[in-house]
Amino acid sequence: MSPKDIALCASVAIALPLGQSLFKFAALYDQRLSGPIVMRLVANWPLMAALAWYGLAAILWFYVLTRVPLSTAYAFSLVGACLVPLVGWIVFKEPASWQMGLGYALMTVGFFLVLARPGL
Template sequence: MSPIDIVLCCVFSLTLPVGQVLFKRAALRHGSTSGPLAIRVLTNGDLVIACAWYCGTALFWFLILTRMPLVAAYPFAIAGSASVPLVSSVVFREKLSRDFAVGFGLMLLGLTLVVAPQVFR
């Protein structure tokens, strides 16, 4: 795994919580509007932005996978997904439990154990 591959994977892991925040904002906006479902969905600008973000994220993931094996890149996707609750606790003031903190720490340890041998070859 080259340094640029690591940077790409780290950037990708940051795109996942951003996308989830965009979807949560869309959901909050959706709940405060009225009218037929189709109209609320089609006129929800936050939802349109969230979908566009994930389309770009999927293309970015494709680019990453053209450069390296899935087994090397996927731990970064897991890290990005696992960081969603951290971001939601900051942005939306959602509560996190002590169990989450322990589990997140273990996940980071696991990520380090999986990625470190690839980085320091």
């Protein structure tokens, strides 16, 4: 993989936890709103930001897939998935356990195994 491809894939991996954080902010913000669900959805600016962010991330993902095989690019999403609980623990003070840490560590090892295969 070229450095540009790695940077693009890493950008997608970072975009995923940022989007999930926006969705969590939107869920917390919704608790402060009142009224019908449709009005709460429209008034929920973190939700609108999350949807816009995921729209941009989808365009970036499409571009990545024009350059990198899906099986390789998708491995980077594992990194993003591993960052989400870390953000949840640090930013939102959500509980974490050693089992979660071990599980995500195994996913990270899998990521490096995928990238270490010959021909990349």
